[in-house]
Amino acid sequence: MLDMSDVGLENACPEVREEPDGILRVEVHGDLTDDRARAVVGALRRVAESGREVLVLADTRHTGAIPASARKVAAEELRTARPDAVAIIGASFSLRVVVALLAKGVHMLTGQPYPQQFFGTEGEARAWLLAQRDALRARRRPVP
Template identity: 30%
Template sequence: MRSWQLIGKHRICIEQDVVYVVIQGDIQGDEVVTLCEELTQVQRQYGLVFDILDATAAGGMSAEARRQVGEWYRQNHLEIEIAVFGASLLLRTLFSLMTNALRMLSRNHLLMHFVATEGEAKAWVAERRDKKHATAGSR
């Protein structure tokens, strides 16, 4: 049974190096910064962090929230791979644009992958984890 905690109206659950996020409606700047801090804690503990993001009920992100997350990424180090499921075409487009902008503005590794279901998201994360461990082991 997953143990969920709230960040505003959104929910997160941390299971080892995977952070499950359920977005409910619009996300505010302080919520996304709090989420980034949680992700950073997981990265410190495990050396890497994956995010499985349920965007089924997600809304948008204000310009102020986008500014805050951009500022956070420029000032902090976070290497994350995100599997998003349930996102509409509009959200996939917005997430892709934001991800590309964050990659250009920061020194962080940020990879976002869109899938249809939570099962596909879990499978992608397992594949990425195996690949990262194999790459780390060959060094």
């Protein structure tokens, strides 16, 4: 299995790091700027282009504001860098609304559902992501 250093991401985006189980942890401390949004989605795109599943654990407990320009950048960038599943923890009500609108926008632009779910704990989020990974791998197995 390729890891983030194999796809050149180990220092490219400090907001994204790979965990031992292959989940990509995204943590933005402070406001999400346009450049930070591009960097995060770019890191996810590079992992997807490597052929790996893109399973994202977004820890939003320290995320600040997400201005309209950063939401627009993220929606545009996610059109070509679709994660396989995104589990979000620590989201405030306003952040849940923003993410739900972003997911709807990506769905409208791509015609494909945006696989995201909110969780109260990291354990629940991680379990859901690993179940999503198992389901993806089961669907990709060749039929004997």
